[in-house]
Amino acid sequence: MSPGELDAAGIEGTALRRSYLRCRALHARFGRTYFLATRLLRPEQRPAVHALYGFARWVDDIVDEPGGEDPAPRLDRVADRVAADLHATHSTHAVLAALVDTVRRYGIDHRLFTDFLTSMRMDLTVTEYPSDRELAGYIRGSAEVIGLQLLPVLGTVVADDVAAEHAAALGAAFQLTNFLRDVGQDLDRGRIYLPMDELATFGVDRELLRWCRRTGRTxxxxxxxxxxxxxxxxxxxxxxxxxxxxxxxxxxxxxxxxAVLYQGILSEIEAADFDVVSRRAVVPRRRRLAVVVPTLAHSIALRMTAAR
Structure with a gap:
């Protein structure tokens, strides 16, 4: 994140600026698709998006990469710290400082973070979902709330409650794409995020998925x-x-x-003959740039118009 973005957003204080930079680094490393799309936002909007993504990724790593530490009590401590810092509208934590500042600036509903942490706790004990109904509860907290968190940052031309349904749906769509892209990696962690009853309709169960993963055959x-x-x-x-x-x-x-880039992941899966067990589908960099570069000029023109 350039100092210009932090300056444009009016972010001051060495510790707070460092927190935003850490969140940006997490976003750049782990969220390449949306990070690239974020370059199309106004400079003053980008730090908030990085803060929201950085927090989500940091918590996700506590669950998925605990590093030998029991993640359950650590996640409980995080939940307590998030609640306390959001209530205080200030944090000294290396990641939470940027999150709390963003929430305060944009008036983001605190309950969205409670819902998110609830779904993250589910990952500690739930390894599969019997049907889409149960999975929908997880997706509500893990993905739909992300779309709702971003809505005040992005801004709307209609009432927020009108746009909220679509924002939540887009978060869910992104998450479903991630589930398909990461079938193999999730299976290595013992998890299956595709509804088991629908898999069974096609004769697929955990044993078959493990066989496909082990042999590299779809x-x-x-x-x-x-x-x-x-x-x-x-x-x-x-x-x-x-x-x-x-x-x-x-x-x-x-x-x-x-949205275009994420749907491109689905196209990559199709092009690989639906192989989701031996490879992780990604949109090639040249294709990502082919989408972003032509849009950049239009985005700059919109920003100039808005500034005038």
Whole structure:
């Protein structure tokens, strides 16, 4: 994050600026698709997006990469610290300082972070979801709330409650794409995020998934199941995308780009013959740039218009 972005956002104080920089580093390293899209926002908006993503990634790492420490009590301590610091509207924590500052600036609902931490706790004990109904509860806290957290940062041209439904749906769509992209990695952690009853419809169970992961082969039954989930995922994107015109004009290129790039992951899975066990689908850098670069000029023009 350039000092200009922090200056543009009016972020002062060495410790607070350092916290935003740490969140930006987490975003750049682990959220390459959305990080690239964030470059299309106004400079003063970017630090807030980095703070929200950095916090989410930091908590996710506590759950997925505990480093030998029991993650449950650590997550409890984080939840207590988040609640206390949000109430105080100030934090001295290396990551939470930026989050609390962003929440205060944009008036983000504290309950969204409670819901997020609830879903993160589920990852400590829940290894699979019997049906889409149970999975939807997890997605509410792990993904839909992210879209809702971002809404005040991005701005809207309609009432927030009108845009909220679409923002939540887009967060869910991104999460579903992540589930498909990360089937192999999640299986290594003992988790399956695709509804078990729908997998069973195609003759897929945990044993078959493990066999595919172990052998690096995508069994035809799994191909058919993945194709089904891709179709469902695209339907969620169709529900979400009408919300983009509801955003402030300067935010639309960023969210449009993120949606295009994430849907590109689905296309990459299809191009790999639905292999989600031996490879992790990514949109090649040249294709990502081909989406972002033409949009950049339009985004700059929108910013100049808004400034005038």
């Amino acid at each position: 069994e035809p039954r799994l191909r058919r199941a993945v194709a089904h989930f891709i179709a469902r995922n695209r339907a969620v994107y169709r529900r979400a995308l009408p919300g983009i015109p509801m955003l402030a004009p300067v935010a639309r290129p960023c969210v449009t780009t993120a």
